[in-house]
Amino acid sequence: MADALYLGLDGGGTNSRARLTDAAGLVLGEGVAGSSNLTLGVDVAATAIRAATAAALDAAGLDASALGRVRAGLGLAGANVPSLAAAIAAEPFGYAAVAVASDAVAACLGAHGGRDGAILILGTGSQGLALVQGRATAVGGWGFQIGDDGSGAILGRAAVRAAILSIDELAPRSALTRAVMARFHDDPSEAVIWAKSAVARDYARFAPLVFEHRAAGDAVAEALIDEAVAGVGAQLDRLMALGASRIVLVGGLAEPYRPWLPERFAPVLVAAEGDPMDGALALARREAA
Numbered sequence: 001m002a003d004a005l006y007l008g009l010d011g012g013g014t015n016s017r018a019r020l021t022d023a024a025g026l027v028l029g030e031g032v033a034g035s036s037n038l039t040l041g042v043d044v045a046a047t048a049i050r051a052a053t054a055a056a057l058d059a060a061g062l063d064a065s066a067l068g069r070v071r072a073g074l075g076l077a078g079a080n081v082p083s084l085a086a087a088i089a090a091e092p093f094g095y096a097a098v099a100v101a102s103d104a105v106a107a108c109l110g111a112h113g114g115r116d117g118a119i120l121i122l123g124t125g126s127q128g129l130a131l132v133q134g135r136a137t138a139v140g141g142w143g144f145q146i147g148d149d150g151s152g153a154i155l156g157r158a159a160v161r162a163a164i165l166s167i168d169e170l171a172p173r174s175a176l177t178r179a180v181m182a183r184f185h186d187d188p189s190e191a192v193i194w195a196k197s198a199v200a201r202d203y204a205r206f207a208p209l210v211f212e213h214r215a216a217g218d219a220v221a222e223a224l225i226d227e228a229v230a231g232v233g234a235q236l237d238r239l240m241a242l243g244a245s246r247i248v249l250v251g252g253l254a255e256p257y258r259p260w261l262p263e264r265f266a267p268v269l270v271a272a273e274g275d276p277m278d279g280a281l282a283l284a285r286r287e288a289a
Helices: 042-059 064-069 082-089 103-112 152-167 175-182 188-197 200-204 207-215 219-241 254-260 276-288
Strands: 005-011 016-022 027-033 070-076 097-102 117-122 126-132 135-140 247-250
Touching (some): 042 070, 070 276, 082 097, 097 103, 103 117, 152 175, 152 207, 219 247, 219 254
Parallel strands (some): 005 070, 117 247
Antiparallel strands (some): 005 016, 016 027
16 A cells, blocks of 8 residues: 555535645645536536546646556535435546545545534535534535525625616615626626526626625625625534534635624634545545555
């Protein structure tokens, strides 16, 4: 096993990040590729996983001939759906071994160093996960269409909707709504055409605009953030009810949300000890063991 390589891959709705280490844990290389969210399709996810793996190998000065030494841990959005997890695990990646879990499980393992705790992912999508006495319980994470409260996709979609409503004077206009419409050249018809094929990550690109305008005192942005914070707070409350006394916020929107969360959550919100790729590497090592 001395020549074994370990790959930890964190696959979310926006991108896939891979970290390659040797048997001693020394980082050899990292790679980034597109989304490997399984709900976008197993073929789409597999393509991104292969690309991120190849990029990590290349950064380590290795090529595809090293795949047979790689023990991989894949923490993927959508892997909480058993059929999708089984499908991606069956893909012929060429790894020596592979373990698949949801991106939430990988993030929680990385954040708490294997100890009890919980995480709330706030990125393109959202999902909470509590690890308490060895049992993992997920909260949310059912996808952009029917869940993911507080996610970038849901917040971004709310911003686009507010902007469109403002055109018909069914909702107030503000600097935020004007900024959103500027992305569509102030043409609601362009927004309609865009929305026909828009996916979660497309909507999520509008989320930073909402936080930017909330900080500037924009009334529409304030209302949207208040609604989103209520969804985030409900998930935090549920994680605490499950027995989690330590919760790490992870994902691209973790820090933007912090100033707007109720003070009562301050005692349980802690800093992460590691990142989701560390958690995925832990999956790989468990599989190898």
